[in-house]
Amino acid sequence: MQKLNSVPTFCILNGDSNIVGMQDPEGEGEVCCWFTDADDAMGMLASARESNPDVPLLHLGVTPLGLAFALAMGWAESHFVGNLRLQGQSSTVEATKEAVAQQVVAQGLELGTWTLPVFCCDELSSSTVTPVFLNRHDLVQAWVASGRPRETVPDNLSIMDLRVLVHQMQTDAFAWSTIHFVGSPKSVALVHKAKAEAALVKRILAGEVCLAGVPDADAPPPLTDDEPPPLE
Incomplete structure (x- = not known):
């Protein structure tokens, strides 16, 4: 936590x-x-x-x-x-709730009454840090701040529910120590x-x-x- x-x-x-x-x-x-x-x-x-x-x-x-x-x-x-x-950001939650809800169910987790999507992309990650954003806008801002053109932001961003990410962080499947949550x-x-x-x-x-x-x-x-x- x-x-x-x-x-x-x-x-x-x-x-x-x-x-x-x-x-x-x-x-x-x-x-x-x-x-x-x-x-x-x-x-x-x-x-x-x-x-x-x-x-x-x-x-x-x-x-x-x-x-x-x-x-x-x-x-x-x-x-x-x-x-x-x-x-989460109301517009983002509304646009992604069905997809992330399916992820929660697929992981065998209780769906509950809310979803909270998080975003990341390989291009902004490195061997030492994997930034995780709470909405697409903040990811795009970080993309531009890194010197990349806004129009080159990938369409296939990784999106998952926070519960799924936390669940996976409790396994050894990934170097979770590199995860860094980025606030707006x-x-x-x-x-x-x-x-x-x-x-x-x-x-x-x-x-x-x-x-x-x-x-x-x-x-x-x-x-x-x-x-x-x-x-x-």
Whole structure:
């Protein structure tokens, strides 16, 4: 799980830093999602604030992907009563869910209620590192950053569900020590914003900041979709 923890995920928290569940769009009961995509996370936060004006101080929490994966798989204990899911980039999940679901079943793994596709390609790999991306866009950005023309990105990228990859990483079939999960630059930027907002929530609860002085009148300033800083 340690390798997965290099990538952040985001969930919605209340002022007490407890996970906020949402109505399951695919069934009854509540669901808790950890988002790997920054835009999806910010969109869900905005929707939650709009739908719950009586719940102050809703904000994003940051959870390493390895821990979020363990929680969603039921490998780690959670006090949340409801369905626990990992939510990949929504458009990518929608486009790949049937193919990766077949992979999960073929491996004899439980399909569950979510899929999380990951991407890699041989051309970006070497004997010492095999980068794994959570969406095609980030892979393309890495391809261009390596000096290759965008139009030469291979059509036959390797795509698999994260559960399948983790399952295979527990075997001796490959030099898994070379696997490196690559987070999106936008997610890296959102981590800093989310942590700053969480600190503001604590100051408000401690009485150090007047809630009336916060621009939204009943919530910390919303996160904005700024251009992320470049990765070093």
